[in-house]
Amino acid sequence: MSNPTETAFLKLVNQHKGILYKASRIYADSVEDREDLQQEILIQLWKSYQNFKGNSEFSTWMYRVAINTAITYLKKEKKRSNNHTDAPAHFEVQQEDYNPTKDRQLEIFYNAVQELNSLEKAVIFYFMEGMSHKEIGNNLGLSEGNARVKLNRTKEKIQHIIKKSGYEF
Amino acid sequence: MNFDQLKEQWNKEDSDVHIPDTIEQLKESKHPIEKIQKSMKKEFPAQVISIILIGFFPMLFQFPPSQYTIYYISYALLVVVSCYYLFGFYQFYKQADLYTGNTRNSLWKIYHELKLNMERYQSFGFLLLPHFIITLGLVAYNLLEKKGESLADISHQHQISLILLVLIGVLSVVASIILWTKYFYGPSAKQLENILNEMDE
Numbered sequence: 001m002s003n004p005t006e007t008a009f010l011k012l013v014n015q016h017k018g019i020l021y022k023a024s025r026i027y028a029d030s031v032e033d034r035e036d037l038q039q040e041i042l043i044q045l046w047k048s049y050q051n052f053k054g055n056s057e058f059s060t061w062m063y064r065v066a067i068n069t070a071i072t073y074l075k076k077e078k079k080r081s082n083n084h085t086d087a088p089a090h091f092e093v094q095q096e097d098y099n100p101t102k103d104r105q106l107e108i109f110y111n112a113v114q115e116l117n118s119l120e121k122a123v124i125f126y127f128m129e130g131m132s133h134k135e136i137g138n139n140l141g142l143s144e145g146n147a148r149v150k151l152n153r154t155k156e157k158i159q160h161i162i163k164k165s166g167y168e169f
Numbered sequence: 170m171n172f173d174q175l176k177e178q179w180n181k182e183d184s185d186v187h188i189p190d191t192i193e194q195l196k197e198s199k200h201p202i203e204k205i206q207k208s209m210k211k212e213f214p215a216q217v218i219s220i221i222l223i224g225f226f227p228m229l230f231q232f233p234p235s236q237y238t239i240y241y242i243s244y245a246l247l248v249v250v251s252c253y254y255l256f257g258f259y260q261f262y263k264q265a266d267l268y269t270g271n272t273r274n275s276l277w278k279i280y281h282e283l284k285l286n287m288e289r290y291q292s293f294g295f296l297l298l299p300h301f302i303i304t305l306g307l308v309a310y311n312l313l314e315k316k317g318e319s320l321a322d323i324s325h326q327h328q329i330s331l332i333l334l335v336l337i338g339v340l341s342v343v344a345s346i347i348l349w350t351k352y353f354y355g356p357s358a359k360q361l362e363n364i365l366n367e368m369d370e
Binding site: 006009010013014017018020021022024036038039040042043044046047048050051052061064065067068069071072073105106108109117118119122127128130138139140141142155162167168169 | 170171172174175176178179180182184185186187188189190191192195196198199200201202203265266267268269270271272273274275276279361364367368
């Protein structure tokens with residue numbers, strides 16, 4: 001039998017489960033890894049929830065815990081290129097991810113994001129969630145200017161990866 | 170395609186996530202920092218019992234009462250530093266707000282905790298060494314005394330061998346402690362350091 005705190009917590013998480021889903025899509029490229037990461041984020045959310053005072057919006061707090069947990073999950077990182085020109089010549093939309101009802105463009109984007117480092121993933125995640133440079137900077141602990149520079153670089157990198165993979169951008 | 174189109178699709182995408190009905194249904198964490206905290210929890214009782222047992226060595230090895238003072242001065246030092254170490258690791262274990270700050274602060278906090286724990290483990294290990302050397306010295310002294318001999322009766326060659334043996338033993342233990350902490354904490358600390366460096370670029 002769950003207690004009231006647990007019920008309230010699970011209700012809030014359910015309302016904002018999009019954060020959980022999208023953070024795991026950005027940080028993990030297989031279904032299994034995604035499920036593992038979603039579990040980890042839920043565990044850390046629950047552990048931290050005892051200290052959540054409600055000074056900020058639940059969603060703001062959830063964004064931070066989700067991204068910080070994803071960044072520190074520190075699974076052995078895949079060897080990825082630091083240089084745009086080293087991006088894979090072409091990637092196929094993975095079979096397990098392919099769902100004809102979903103838009104193919106988004107799948108291509110998710111695949112390209114897997115080539116980014118963990119900080120770039122956080123930057124693009126916040127951008128896709130519609131945050132301003134200031135909000136991205138606040139969440140990451142960067143100045144607004146630095147957040148802008150990092151976002152522009154990350155967007156360029158994604159564009160380059162997608163183009164290199166044979167798709168138009 | 171462009172980012173505006175992607176954002177539009179991103180916002181429309183279904184959130185295919187299973188949220189459990191109760192917290193109990195969550196699986197055990199595989200998070201590396203959580204794993205470190207859990208292994209610390211497992212080590213805790215063994216460390217406390219070991220420290221208590223070390224306190225009974227004089228009785229176990231039948232030290233003469235005259236040597237108790239020497240032994241327990243060294244032991245008291247060991248207990249004080251162990252308490253500091255165990256308290257530090259308990260605080261790290263209890264920390265529940267490692268992930269709630271902004272990313273830079275959060276990563277720094279975890280990074281410093283890992284580094285601090287590396288140092289704590291090392292200082293704990295290094296502190297055990299002089300205490301065990303004192304204990305071994307007293308055991309050796311008492312064994313020789315029972316035979317009616319003293320350290321001065323050992324041949325010069327044996328004395329040098331003994332010193333070398335202690336030196337090699339100490340160096341091996343120090344190296345093992347450093348390598349073990351680097352193996353245990355090093356990879357996580359290194360990855361965090363790299364991310365923090367990326368933030369400053």
